[in-house]
Amino acid sequence: MSTATSSFLSVRDLKVHFPTADGIVKATDGLSFDLEKGKTLGIVGESGSGKSVSSSAILGLHRGSSAQISGEILLDGVDLLQVSDEEMRRRRGLDVSMIFQDPLSAMHPYYTVGNQLMEAYRVHNNVSKKAARVRAIEMLERVGIPQPDRRVDDYPHQFSGGMRQRAMIAMGLINNPGLLIADEPTTALDVTVQAQILDLLQDLQREFDSAIIIITHDLGVVAEMADDVLVMYAGKAVEYGPTKDILVRPEMPYTWGLLSSVPDVAADTSSKLVPIPGNPPSLLNPPTGCAFHPRCPHVAKVPGDLCRTVQPDLVTGRQGLGHLKRCHLADPDTVYANEVLPEFDPVLADELADELTAADSNEKGLQ
């Protein structure tokens, strides 16, 4: 891992608060992460956990609203929260761009797809309309739209869902931005189309060496796309680290819950789904202590009233540097291997238990 200052994107203690008549909604409350060029970060969490709010803060989309934003967003060494509106407008689309979930509502229905792509290009490049059109066709071809020279004059409604998403990606990448934020890019799509779009994103990332933040609630997408994962709950990061560590040996009960509540196409069908009880908390009045404690089935394992009273810090987990978690549980690995995993995936549970005992005996051997 490199130091924070040399990262391409470095978010430090980002807070996005919305004052409302009922009080302050802390949509994002102290979020920090780093992202290198050519790497992908997956942000997962339920609706209302602050995933999208944080990413729109990076894009400066809360400027002009009543949102109170603090912290640092360093992109290539420049703090995006400090630059002027004019400067932010210059960077938006050029250095950072975004792909939205629903391309039908994110594209203007009155303009042709080509027109919208050309506009995105001409805002940042002083070129003729003709040259911009050539570039738009080139991008449409790059993202795999058949007959791009004809389709460039179509309106968004004439495209199918998958093609619209491709056009969105073309628009996002037309200026070769260093950072691409994809907010649920495939949620509205069918699985076969989703596979096509994810392939495309990965090819383009390799080609342009861009950093990608992919926001999703689908852990399968994260597993296949992301290098790092950030799990958010009630505006805070609750677990953060390399994808393999987080998804194979998660240490935070919320992540366990996310994993256990999704059926797997290969899992035993007699195993019951283990949902997370209750509902996500209100951000107006988040629970005291650990925000997850009202829904957490493991509160009793922590001595005293710690979960209810003290907010756990984001500390290094048991798997060493780079895996951060926000939880009071003293021995999460054992709980996960013995109690959580057997309920929804007995096969994996056995594997993990074996691994743990092996690791244990190794440690004893070393001593």
Place this chain on the structure above:
Amino acid sequence: MTTDELTDRGAGSALTEAKPILRVEDLKMYFPVKSSGLMRRTIGHVQAVDGVSFQVNAGASLGLVGESGCGKSTTGRLITRLYKPTGGSIDFDGRDIAKLSENDLHPLRRDVQMIFQDPYTSLNPRHTVGSIIGAPLAIHKVVPKNKILSRVQELLEVVGLNPEHYNRYPHEFSGGQRQRIGIARALTLQPKLLVADEPVSALDVSIQAQVINLLQDLQKEFGIAFLFIAHDLAVVRHFCPEIAVMYLGKIVEIADRDTLYQRPHHPYTQALLSAVPDVKQAKVGGRRERIRLEGDVPSPINPPSGCRFRTRCPIAQDICARVEPPLLQVGPTHKVACHFPGEMGKHPEKPITPRLLGVDDSGSADLAAGPATELPTGPGYSDTWFDLKNNTMGKA
């Protein structure tokens, strides 16, 4: 039927022996496409559902999967008779309901209920939860007016909501709770068949599991048969012992869940399954090897000739464009509509269907091949099926 039989997740026997409550045969729904202008002539038809046959046993559940536009929701709406089918029969509990008039349907509505996808738009925002759930009771005059409230409270409790909340409005509930209200409404009249159209896809993952578990518990408790429509293959596999895959208005493969997910024989099912992103991939890193389908689903107004999947199929040959493959039974509880059915990577080199259909290997009519064999086309499974190893019709 006992709960033991309901929970029996084994394939074979449970699927074939129980009594069907719903038999759908050659169901068709064509929506007219009108021209613009004053005359609004009909210039074509969207063949949303085109000759679908299946059956659902009492207390069992059948899953219907496919991509958007494949006709799975239309099928659900036809069975609840929200649409009037263009053709075919829907045999529910011994009666063909496909052509019944609105009035004759009235008693049927008690037995077939529906759970909708979007809990935000399927509940009237100006009615309290109590009146939403109680409406079916009042309409069908099941219980006297003064007993409705207590029955509503009972139902709220069944679906895991606070019975004291009957006076609240839908907006006061979260998405998951609203979906529970929708489920309570569907349960009010103790239906025999529930059509669940994407019941969890609008919900957060953690809430999805709650609702799926609730539906499973209700099925066990009340013995309701389910037609479970969803695009999420993992959810359908978890819920239904038998699953049908649809593509462009037709069933391309139908089988018990183990066969369908472990040994799919249709290239589309194989592609669909391989496209699902897998959490377990995290251990290995990178993307999973998968079949990549090119392009989009063709328009149902003008579907491809022959096999409808051939334009995107990796193994399509000449015969696929000329002759439509029949939905052929290839195992005790396994039917597939493909000229080259086989496990992934083991598709036969020559089509298996020509002798049955009376054509040659490229699909042209062939007198030497003899007349077409009479193939069973109805719903359900028969005791004889086409043996893929010997290429003949055989018996178990």
